[in-house]
Amino acid sequence: MPDNHLTEEALQFGEGGRLFGILTLPSVPISTSPGLPVFVFLTAGFTHRVGPHRLHVRLCRELVRLGFTSLRVDLTSMGDSPPRPGYTNQQSVAADFAEILAMLESRLGPSPLVLAGLCSGADNAITLAPNEPRVVGMVLLDPVCFPDSGLMGFRTRAMVAKYTRPASYISGLRYRFKTLNQPREKKREDDHFVDPLALRDPPTLELMQAAFESIRKRGGRVLSVFTGTAPQYNQVGQLGRVLAVDGYQQFCTELFWRRSDHTFTLEVHRRQLVEAIKTWAGDYIAPERAPTSDDLSERAASLPVLLTDTHQA
């Protein structure tokens, strides 16, 4: 599908053409493109390849302006990719990834990869990264986190927030009550609503450490964005403390956007997320170091929108 600056190809690939995805490429070769990683956007929950509120489409078409090729793909059982009968979720994701790698290699050659995903998409990126040397980056949106301990650890901060920011606390409780409780009740009443939580295979702390460690050893980078509705996360830097991976600050960027919701429902937040990811990705073109949270906040603040008050923690 030609356009001024990009081409999109609808692809069916893998055994029997089971997997469906759309590849976004620059229309004409860009001088920065050779050697750049290919972004692979993994489906989140039961949202298909388009992403929540069309986020993946927008990211693919923005990243291509910088020279990046992207694939947005329906993992099996989602969107237009039928299930693999008899497979567990993890087996199915592993088989999907092998077929994604084979397709990308035949189409583009052995390119490095950045795996990107929200929620269960982030879970899958973390699960797949350690064993695939081509993965040199991850964009994790509301990935799993674990409470940090200590006097001012997660639970203490949650307690403090409860009394010092009651609006935020109550809002968080309402959000969790509505989004977690309501679907389950409905599911009990009838079987016609699909519970995305049933799909999650959250990685263990050890697996997360292995994933981050593997990216570090490959000289890659990780961007993690936590929202105000991420469970078990309430302070920027918490993931780094919990993981305790060598050199975390040098290759990881961790953002806490406490005023965003889990799927970036509001346009004002999606716009800022797209800019943050573009900025982070831009450093693959002019590599220096992983941009810090402050870097991304400064650049987001310079956007021509009203967010001079960035929602960076």
Add this chain to the structure above:
Amino acid sequence: MIEPFFFGPNNEQLFAIYHPPIGGSGQVLTVICPPLFIEYMRTQLALRELAISLAESGQHVLRFDYRGTGDSFGELSETAVSDWVDDIALAVREGRDLTGCNVVRLLGVRAGALLACRSAGASSDVERFVLWDPVPDGAAYLHGLRRMQAAIVDLHPPLSRAERRETLHEYAGHRLSERMLDQLRLLDASAYASVPKSKLHVVSTSSEVGFPVPGVATGVTPFACDWETNLADRMMAKPVLEQLRTCLTIT
């Protein structure tokens, strides 16, 4: 097996998935006009299931995304109702060229129902319109989007003052162009009235919501779609899908 493709003018191509009929030559083409925004995401799986089911019953089925939505090209902020009305006409034409079918049926879901009737209501090309919970008119739909926006903000973590100002311009989490808003306000129920009643079949999930044109065949299949209040759950409304399938296949 599905056949995905892009079609239409080079700079504003639309994305479509064609489901060929299984086990037959297929005399009927059904074009699915999806709903918009959150409702599009919530029904994607269900409409895919319905398309597969219709193809298994021997129909050609075309699913597509309007300009500025889904995998189609264009930005929502630069799109208007007239573009979507044109897109439906283009999809019908594309489907007919692809399949050679002369018998075309349209399934319109929510706002997709209103758009489908506006696009093809006066045309003799479409033999039947099946409408799932059609929105009454554009103005009412816009009000509904604003109520959804209020629900989103209400459920949302606390926003800054600047963010709150920004959200005043959003409809269910999306920025719409002035052209879009103006055209939606003008899109009244005459779109439904332009379709001969004999061609209209309404499938409603609530007996409390009436269709704006009296005397149209309406089947009620109770199901809690909660279009304006449920902002997240994907639905697999099996009884509704079964009813839609019946309406689209019955001779």
